[in-house]
Amino acid sequence: MADxxxxxxxxxxxxxxxxxxxxxxxLIGAAVYAGILSYFSYLRFESFNSSxxxxxxxxxxxxxxxxxxxxxxxxxxxxxxxxxYPWQTSTFFLLVPVYAxxxxxxxxxxxxxxxxxxxxxxIYLLARKYGLSGWEGFALxxxxxxxxxxxxxxxxxxxxxxFYPLTFFSMVLFYEYGWRKLFLVAGVLSLATNPLTLxxxxxxxxxxxxxxxSPGLSLSKLLHRTLDWLRAPNAFVILFVIxxxxxxxxxxxxxxxxxxxxxxxxxxxWPGYFSTGPNRAIFLIATFVPFLAVAFLVRETLVxxxxxxxxxxxxxxxxxxxxxxRQDLLEFLVVALWGLLLYASRHREWHIPDRARRVLSRRRxxxxxxxxxxxxxxxxxxxxxxxxVCFIALSPLSPWNVIPRYVAxxxxxxxxxxxxxxxxxxxxxxxxxxxSNASVLTQNNIPQLxxxxxxxxxxxxxxxxxxxxxxxxxxxQSSDHFAQVWYFYLRPYIETxxxxxxxxILAIGYGVLLLERGYSGPPRLEGPLPYPATxxxxxxxxxxxxxxVHPPAFSLAFWYGPYVDLPAGNYTATFRVMIGPGTPSFxxxxxxxxTNQTGLNRTFHGLLPVDVGQFPGPYVWTxxxxxxTLTGFLVDAEFPGxxxxxxxxIYFGGVTVxxxxxxxx
Numbered sequence: 001m002a003d004x005x006x007x008x009x010x011x012x013x014x015x016x017x018x019x020x021x022x023x024x025x026x027l028i029g030a031a032v033y034a035g036i037l038s039y040f041s042y043l044r045f046e047s048f049n050s051s052x053x054x055x056x057x058x059x060x061x062x063x064x065x066x067x068x069x070x071x072x073x074x075x076x077x078x079x080x081x082x083x084x085y086p087w088q089t090s091t092f093f094l095l096v097p098v099y100a101x102x103x104x105x106x107x108x109x110x111x112x113x114x115x116x117x118x119x120x121x122x123i124y125l126l127a128r129k130y131g132l133s134g135w136e137g138f139a140l141x142x143x144x145x146x147x148x149x150x151x152x153x154x155x156x157x158x159x160x161x162x163f164y165p166l167t168f169f170s171m172v173l174f175y176e177y178g179w180r181k182l183f184l185v186a187g188v189l190s191l192a193t194n195p196l197t198l199x200x201x202x203x204x205x206x207x208x209x210x211x212x213x214s215p216g217l218s219l220s221k222l223l224h225r226t227l228d229w230l231r232a233p234n235a236f237v238i239l240f241v242i243x244x245x246x247x248x249x250x251x252x253x254x255x256x257x258x259x260x261x262x263x264x265x266x267x268x269x270w271p272g273y274f275s276t277g278p279n280r281a282i283f284l285i286a287t288f289v290p291f292l293a294v295a296f297l298v299r300e301t302l303v304x305x306x307x308x309x310x311x312x313x314x315x316x317x318x319x320x321x322x323x324x325x326r327q328d329l330l331e332f333l334v335v336a337l338w339g340l341l342l343y344a345s346r347h348r349e350w351h352i353p354d355r356a357r358r359v360l361s362r363r364r365x366x367x368x369x370x371x372x373x374x375x376x377x378x379x380x381x382x383x384x385x386x387x388x389v390c391f392i393a394l395s396p397l398s399p400w401n402v403i404p405r406y407v408a409x410x411x412x413x414x415x416x417x418x419x420x421x422x423x424x425x426x427x428x429x430x431x432x433x434x435x436s437n438a439s440v441l442t443q444n445n446i447p448q449l450x451x452x453x454x455x456x457x458x459x460x461x462x463x464x465x466x467x468x469x470x471x472x473x474x475x476x477q478s479s480d481h482f483a484q485v486w487y488f489y490l491r492p493y494i495e496t497x498x499x500x501x502x503x504x505i506l507a508i509g510y511g512v513l514l515l516e517r518g519y520s521g522p523p524r525l526e527g528p529l530p531y532p533a534t535x536x537x538x539x540x541x542x543x544x545x546x547x548x549v550h551p552p553a554f555s556l557a558f559w560y561g562p563y564v565d566l567p568a569g570n571y572t573a574t575f576r577v578m579i580g581p582g583t584p585s586f587x588x589x590x591x592x593x594x595t596n597q598t599g600l601n602r603t604f605h606g607l608l609p610v611d612v613g614q615f616p617g618p619y620v621w622t623x624x625x626x627x628x629t630l631t632g633f634l635v636d637a638e639f640p641g642x643x644x645x646x647x648x649x650i651y652f653g654g655v656t657v658x659x660x661x662x663x664x665x
Contacts, residue, residue: 020134021134022124022133022134022135022137022138023124023134023137023138025138026120026121026124026137026138026141026142027120027121029120029141029142029145030117030118030120030121030141030145031117033113033116033117033145034110034113034114034116034117035113036397037113037116037117037151037154037155038109038110038113038114040155040397040417041109041110041112041113041154041155042106042109042110043417043418043420044155044417045105045106045109045447045448046420046424047417047418047419047420047421047424048424048427048445048446048448048476048480048482048483049417049445049480049482050105050157050445050447051157051444051445051447051486052442052443052444052445052446052447052450052457052459053444053457053459054156054157054158054159055105055108055109055157055158055447056105056444056446056447056449056450056457057450058108058158058159058160059104059105059108059158059447059450059451060450060451060452060455061092062092062095062096062099062103062108063099063103063450063451063452064453065092065096066096066099066100066103067453068453092160094189095108095111098111103451104451105158105447105448105450105451108158109157109158112154112158112159112162112163113154115162115163115166116150116153116154116162116163116165116166117145118166119144119165119166119169120141120144120145122166122169122170122172122173123137123140123141123144123165123169123337123341124137124138124140124141125137125173126169126172126173126176126338126341127140127141127341127344127345129173129176129177130176130341130342130344130345131345132341132344132345132380136344136380139380139381139383139384140337140340140341140344140380140383140384142384142387143337143340143383143384143387144165144333144337146387146388146390146391146395147333147387147390147391148390148391148394148395148396149329149330149333150165150330150333151395151396151397152396153327153329153330155396155397156327157447159194159327160193160194161193161194161197161327161328161330161331162327162330163189163193164190164193164194164197164200164330164331164334165330165334167186167189167190167193167197168186168190168197168200168201168204168334168335168338169334169338170182170186171183171186171187171189171190171201171204172204172338174186175208183239184238184239187201187239187242188239188242191239191242194328194331197331200331200334200335201239203335205239207300207301208300298339298342298343298346300338300339300342301335301336301338301339301342340383344380421478421480422510422527422530423476423478423479423480423510423511423512426507426509426510426512426525426527427446427476427478427510427512428448429507429525430474430506430507430512430514430525431446431448431449431474433506433507433514433524433525434449434472434474434514436452437452437453438452438454438471438472439452439453439454439455439456439469439470439471439472440452440454440455440456440470440471440472440473440474441456441457441458441467441470441472441473441474441490441493442456442457442458442473442474442475442490443457443458443474443475443476443483443486443487443489443490444457444458444459444486444489445476445480445482445483445486446474446476449474454469454470456470458486458489458490458493459489460489467493467496467497467500470497470517471516471517472506472514472515472516472517473490473493473494473497473503473514473515474512474513474514474515475487475490475491475494475512475513475514476511476512477511477513477564477565478510478511478512479511479531479532479535479562483511491565491635494513494515494565494633495633495635497515498515498567498568498633499633502517502518503515503516503517503518503519504516504518504519504520504521505519505523505567505569506519506523506524506525507523507524507525507526508523508525508526508527508529508567508659509525509526509527509528509529509659510527510528510529510530511529511564512527513567523659526658526659528656528657528658529564529566529656529657529658530654530656530657531561531562531564531639531654531655531656531657532546532653532654533546533547533548533559533652533653533654534546534654535561535562535654536548536559536560536561536562536652536654537559537560537561538558538559539555539556539557539558539559539560540553540555540557540558540644541555541558541559541650547651547652547653548651548652548653549649549650549651549652550590550641550644550649550650550651550652551649552645552646552647552648552649553644553646554644554645554646555643555644556642556643557640557641557642557643557644558590558640558641558642558644558650558652559640559641559652560638560640561638561639561640562638562639563636563637563638564636564637564638565633565634565635565636565637566630566633566634566637566657567630567633567634568630568631568632568633568634569629569630569659569660570627570628570629570659570660570661571627571628571629571630571657571658571659571660572625572626572627572628572657572658572660573592573594573606573625573626573627573628573639573655573656573657574623574624574625574626574655574656574657574658575592575608575623575624575625575626575639575641575652575654575655576621576622576623576652576653576654576655576656577589577592577610577615577621577622577624577650577651577652577653578615578619578620578621578622578650578651578653579612579615579618579619579648579649579650579651580618580619580648580649580651581618581648582612582618582647582648583612583647583648584612585611585612585613586611586612586613587611587612587645587647587648588609588610588611588643588645588647589610589611589612589614589644589645589647589648589650590610590641590642590643590644590645590650591607591608591609591610591641591642591643592607592608592610592624592626592639592640592641592642593606593607593608593626593639593640593641593642594606594607594626594628594637594638594639595637595638595639595640596634596635596636596637596638597636597638605628605629605630605634605637606626606627606628607626608624608625608626610624612647612648618648621653627660629660639655639657
């Protein structure tokens with residue numbers, strides 16, 4: 001096998017003393033990055049802000065591969081994962097041994113953070129190979145780690161695409177050094193990471209063809225060079241042939257297998273996907289600005305960047321949604337960073353092109369000159385400064401994030417993942433009641449239940465599972481918005497299960513409901529259902545430090561909400577209310593109620609008139625209780641404050657619902 005053609009590298013500058021310091025500093029920075037992102041990813045998982053559709057899906061596949069062999073069952077369609085994702089098998093199986101030692105979703109999150117951070121090593125070595133200084137290599141590696149899109153991908157559960165920076169830059173590095181076997185291994189892994197990386201790697205091979213035709217580019221030279229490669233079985237051609245085989249197998253498998261749920265389940269307006277022109281433009285500009293437009297000025301990256309950028313900017317919405325997710329943008333950033341490496345190595349000084357010089361010279365009647373400085377490289381300096389600014393302004397981990405909706409979903413922002421709530425702890429206790437070998441149906445924000453033979457989850461557009469083989473159903477409609485969104489898709493199954501009489505309530509509390517087939521009797525695990533005032537919608541009055549305040553005035557309603565679902569049973573609702581100085585004790589204050597509303601019809605399940613005499617005095621928080629009974633599953637229950645009077649100022653702190661005496665499933 002002939003060696004890979006090697007492009008002569010620019011002469012390196014003489015290494016200075018302590019030349020290893022930049023690499024050591026970069027390795028320390030990468031270790032810090034891996035630790036911080038692993039920690040935040042773990043917190044996101046522990047606070048039930050991860051999703052089954054990403055992290056849980058892969059955890060299920062890793063687990064069942066170890067327990068059931070390569071013919072893994074794809075939980076969403078009961079078809080083979082390897083028939084639907086043929087291009088990912090190589091990368092997938094490389095991680096299976098690691099997962100076998102530590103079989104947990106956390107293992108995947110930590111491995112992803114380490115894989116992303118380790119990519120800084122080939123980035124640094126490439127910079128040195130291209131003739132850049134050690135500190136310039138450090139700066140470019142820092143650009144990569146500081147980029148908000150890289151961090152957003154890292155926090156967005158687990159995806160094999162996250163390993164593409166490592167495989168791509170390793171492939172380029174091995175190519176530049178002429179290490180054909182390592183080049184082939186890294187190239188195959190790049191092909192096998194994702195269908196989009198399959199395309200990108202092909203574009204890379206084409207870009208190398210253009211480079212090898214330097215300095216003059218012509219069609220005849222391009223064909224001649226291609227024929228030269230085809231005459232000898234070198235690693236370049238082998239990788240090309242393997243890529244063609246991957247592509248052909250993918251197309252064939254796409255006809256016989258079941259692809260991911262994206263194409264059939266995408267909802268317009270989902271966070272993280274941008275359908276309108278302005279939104280998409282802002283997202284693309286913010287993504288590529290940290291690496292500057294200079295990456296587009298390199299011929300090799302033009303071959304990759306122009307068609308990909310055009311695809312992102314112009315692709316039809318119906319195509320853009322299912323196939324381009326947050327994790328896929330990382331693959332484009334890899335190409336942009338490679339272009340920046342090439343540009344920085346070829347332009348040791350920042351200068352204006354000759355044509356622009358002449359224009360400026362004519363306008364000013366004198367020759368325009370810029371100061372020449374070969375160190376530091378102004379391109380790299382500008383890039384690292386711009387990236388640092390974007391990190392502060394856009395990073396999902398930054399408290400100064402000015403437009404979080406463009407870079408992080410609700411379940412990725414630190415304010416939502418730094419705290420494990422009482423609801424999270426109750427949900428963990430409820431999961432402990434489910435045997436490890438039991439069949440489970442749950443919602444998308446509980447990937448902790450994956451890693452078992454019989455597993456299903458409710459997802460939009462997904463074929464509804466048959467409840468017959470399901471032994472447990474676990475739901476979470478806590479105040480966390482991410483949980484509420486996914487509970488909506490599970491609710492029809494809960495109604496069906498309770499209506500059938502085949503399931504009993506094993507646990508209830510904090511918005512958590514655990515049903516078990518064949519169970520009867522009181523819940524084994526109970527907890528309150530707390531709804532703070534901030535969960536309500538004000539009809540009149542105003543907010544004051546999280547407390548709803550209503551001045552003395554007549555109104556039909558003070559607050560509505562929180563619109564939750566409750567199974568049949570006996571309950572007690574405890575309202576926390578306070579009043580200011582008022583008139584005689586018989587003066588009416590308001591009515592507390594338990595209702596639900598369908599259209600214009602409101603049904604009352606309990607009503608408690610409140611007067612001044614029920615309070616021990618002004619400015620004293622008082623718990624007012626209302627007992628009620630539900631004879632069936634109640635959808636969108638609310639606990640409103642109605643018909644306020646002008647007697648006093650009213651303060652509302654929230655309502656807590658508890659299971660009443662004799663509650664049985």
